[in-house]
Amino acid sequence: MSEADHHHGTDDAYALAEALRPALHRLYRQLRRESDEAELSPLHALLLVAIIPQPGIGVAELARMERLRGPTISGHVKAMERDGLIARADPDPNDRRRNGLIATEKGQEFIRRLKQRRTDWLASELTKLSPQQRDAIRAAIEPLMEIGQ
Structure with missing residues (x-):
């Protein structure tokens, strides 16, 4: 893997992390809300x-x-x-x-x-x-x- 490929992979992973984190966070919050009324x-x-x-x-x-x-x-x-x-x-x-x-x-x-x-x-x-x-x-x-x- 060339230096450029590696750098691109890192950039790609970072962009993916930025897109994925709010989606996971939202899902997690909604799942938690589903069980909030569980006393x-x-x-x-x-x-x-x-x-x-x-x-x-x-x-x-x-x-x-x-x-x-x-x-x-x-x-x-x-x-x-x-x-x-x-x-x-x-x-x-x-x-x-x-x-x-x-x-x-x-x-x-x-x-x-x-x-x-x-x-x-x-x-x-x-x-x-x-x-x-x-x-x-x-x-x-x-x-x-x-x-x-």
Whole structure:
């Protein structure tokens, strides 16, 4: 690849990034709006989604994962426990300090409904597009999944 080709590739990628970012941002905002009335704060939804695949995760680990301060997260964890969305896992017999968090059935159901609502909205929007437009989106999924890997 010549220097000129490389430079063109960089320019092309930059132009694409500038065009793609607002489109992704708009879509993300609309998906979030679809679940706003779910009586679940976006942060609590985010924390639940982090806890579900990692039952027993510690508060410190969760804070690190979501780049939040320990004290900030502790208050949210307490509120989520109070709302019955998460519970403390039974202490690990091999590590008495470890008293991790698990999503309750109610918490899991909340996330299922949230994802369902977002999928329903997206599906109804996709039906408004032409088959060609849907094909273009389908073709873009694989390269989009590569970003940030």
